[in-house]
Amino acid sequence: MAVTVETLEKLERKITLSLPVEVIQNEVSKRLTKLARTVKMDGFRPGKVPMNVVAQRYGYSVHYEVMNDKVGEAFSAAANEAKLRVAGQPRISEKEESPEGQMSFDAVFEVFPEVKLGDLGAAEIERLSSDVSDAAIDKTLDILRKQRRTFAQKAATEAAADGDRVTVNFEGKIDGEPFQGGKADDFQFLVGEGQMLKEFEDAVRGMKVGESRTFPLSFPADYHGKDVAGKQADFMVTLNKIEAAHLPEVNEALAKSLGIADATVEGLRSDIKKNLEREVKFRLQARNKAAVMDALIANAELDLPNASVQAEIGRMIEGARNDLKSRGIKDADKAPIPEEVVRPQAERRVRLGLVVAELVRANELQAKPEQIKAHVQELAASYEKPSEVERWYYSDMNRLAEVEGVVIENNVAEFVLAKAKVVDKAITFDELMAQQG
Structure with a gap:
């Protein structure tokens, strides 16, 4: 098998492959013969389909298969012989003119590059x-305690403060009109933990059970609710219940x-x-x-x-x-x-x-x-x-x-x-x- 390797540009190479027509034809005949032993076709007993009928029905696909296999094998052998490290799949095209009794193909592909590593001793790298x-351990302990906190109802005279769980009814309107997601009853959240927008938390903080309050709220431009993002709403909130959080002690039980x-x-x-x-x-x-x-x-x-x-x-x-x-x-x-x-x-x-x-x-x-x-x-x-x-x-x-x-x-x-x-x-x-x- 004659192999020529041509450099096209940078990493692109071209190999010209030649395959004897006889090799292709012999392999096609071999595969069709094998196929004829098992193929099922109407009007014929299994294994008794005439060779010319098998060739007519399956000849093209078998020929295509053989060409793919043989050209692939030839390319791999040629690349190995030339000690090329091939990157990706080659683009293979049949040449218009070939020597008699031969089929010629051009395989265009890329090779992996030579990597030139600079002087690592001159590289400056920041290492953190x-x-x-103890403060980090304390902070983690606080998170673990918060995950296990319990809540107890506060006295009616006490006001909502950071850390409390409150239950509220609220309704918001934009330009006097209600909007989707702007109303809820018996809605719970923890004050001071960023679960609600700041204006909402500021309004509830200091309220007592039974009180109602109105306040303006500006939705941020990047708010997840696209319909209200960047708009201002008027809200009324009524406080139904306040529960104080109790964090477990740091002890053996915890x-x-x-x-x-x-x-x-x-x-x-x-x-x-x-x-x-x-x-x-x-x-x-x-x-x-x-x-x-x-x-x-x-x-x-x-x-x-x-x-x-x-x-x-x-x-x-x-x-x-x-x-x-x-x-x-x-x-x-x-x-x-x-x-x-x-x-x-x-x-x-x-x-x-x-x-x-x-x-x-x-x-x-x-x-x-x-x-x-x-x-x-x-x-x-x-x-x-x-x-x-x-x-x-x-x-x-x-x-x-x-x-x-x-x-x-x-x-x-x-x-x-x-x-x-x-x-x-x-x-x-x-x-x-x-x-x-």
Whole structure:
């Protein structure tokens, strides 16, 4: 088989393939003969259909199949012989002129690029650190207590205050007209927790049971109710009931109710600290990993294979439509998502994937089985039955592949941080928790 490789531009290549016509015809005959043994056709017993009838009915599709298979095999062999790393599928077209007894094809395709990694020692990367303070433990304890609070009715002489649960009737009008969602009876909410718009909370705060109050309320321009967003309404609210919140004491009973093995206050605080430290570790890893990846992209030179970018764009659009579908959006699978919207992110993902792959290959940063096991154990540790969670991960190759990907990224981050100019920066627990991701 004669193979010629031509560089068209950057990553695009062309291979000319030649196949003997006789090889094609022999394979077509072989497949038709095999098909004739089992094919069922009206008027003939199974296995007794004449060959010319089988060829007439199935000849075209079998010939198409054989051509696809043989050209595919020839392309793979030629690419292997030329030691080419092919990106995506080749575009194959038959040449108009071929030597006698031969069929010739042009296969146009892209190859993966050479990745030039810059001097990592010159890269400056900010590495964040954070600690779990007593204040963070106290704040988490307060959240746990609020989740377990009970309510008791307040005396008729007492007014509604922050933390109370109130039951109200209300009716709102815009330009004197009622609007959808603007009226409710025996509606409950907690004062001071942002469940209602500020003007509504301000009006109810300080009211007593049986009182009514009118007040203006301006809906924000970005309010979820599109019909009233940006408009002003007049409301009347009547207070039916006020219940004061009672938070459980921080004691052994609370620790026991939370399923803490060491059911003491010290055991409870220790358990909270351990869980917060795990969360801090994961968040810091994610933030520092993102800084490393930014530095890698900035320090690398490479051309992007369009086939890989297009494939990533397809995956991202499919993912976006699946997300819309999960939210109950009608016809989500047909939602128009322009390629140019996701192209920059797709290009970044492909670029980063190629750079990381080269770094992993060149420095043997693959995930080791013991690293994967340790990461799975860490993920499972916060659950009530860690061993079951570990089995859940190991029972699915896709889940395990995701863990492997994270471990590889961690290996890459550690490798790069060991070489780069690192600027350490300590941030508070609250700052870390406020950051996305």
